[in-house]
Amino acid sequence: MTTDSPILFYFEDIAEGMSATYAKxxxxxxxxxxxxxxxxxxxxHLNEEFAETTLFxxxxxxxxxxxxxxxxVFGTKLPGPGCIYVSQSLKFKxxxxxxxxxxxxxxxxxxxxEKKFCLFRTQCLVKGKVVIDGEATVMVPSRG
Structure with a gap:
């Protein structure tokens, strides 16, 4: 049996205020x-000529x-491998x-x-401006 685990954070490790980011x-x-x-x-998304006729x-x-x-972010940083998305709300801004x-x-x-759920505020930003705002619920593996 190995003690190595790909899990970065167990449910018991996560506290309100913890955060993580990913940029691309x-x-x-x-x-x-x-x-x-x-x-x-x-x-x-695909046709510049068409897109020029839109409000964008x-x-x-x-x-x-x-x-x-x-x-x-959820799958690789916080909580990391092993977590499961339960829900996500999104507002495209x-x-x-x-x-x-x-x-x-x-x-x-x-x-x-009691459910081993963590609740998160989620955002995507471009140059500091919020482009997506939302909330998510993620199920996180427990040590127990």
């Missing part, structure tokens, strides 16, 4: 690949691409464009000990 610069390739994987071929005036990244960076660096941030705002 969105590329043309990211948008094309996300479109292929998700099936979302909305021309506002140019192509924008898929909102769920940026929201996916929140999942990256501003567009993300090719070349923008999106910083996903999660902060623990509470726990539900």
């Amino acid at each position: 610069t969105v590329t043309e390739t990211d948008i094309i690949l996300f479109s292929g994987v998700s099936g979302d071929t909305n021309p506002v 005036k140019s192509r924008i990244a898929h909102g769920m691409l940026s929201a996916g960076f929140i999942s990256t 501003a567009p993300v464009r090719i070349g923008d660096t999106v910083t996903a941030r999660v902060e623990c705002i509470g726990t539900v000990p």
Whole structure:
């Protein structure tokens, strides 16, 4: 039996106020690949000529691409491997464009000990401006 564990934080390790981030610069390739994987071929993401006719005036990244960076924080940093997404609310506040660096941030705002749930405020920011705001519930493995 090994004592090594890929789990970064167990439920008992997480306290209100703990936070973590992940940053990624969105590329043309990211948008094309996300479109292929998700099936979302909305021309506002893929066709500059069409996007110029929208209120955004140019192509924008898929909102769920940026929201996916929140999942990256949960699965790799806080709590880390072994946690399970239970719910997520999202408010999309501003567009993300090719070349923008999106910083996903999660902060623990509470726990539900009887279910081993941690509640998080979730945000994605570009140049300090909130582009996605929300809350998530994550189930976290327990030491016991």
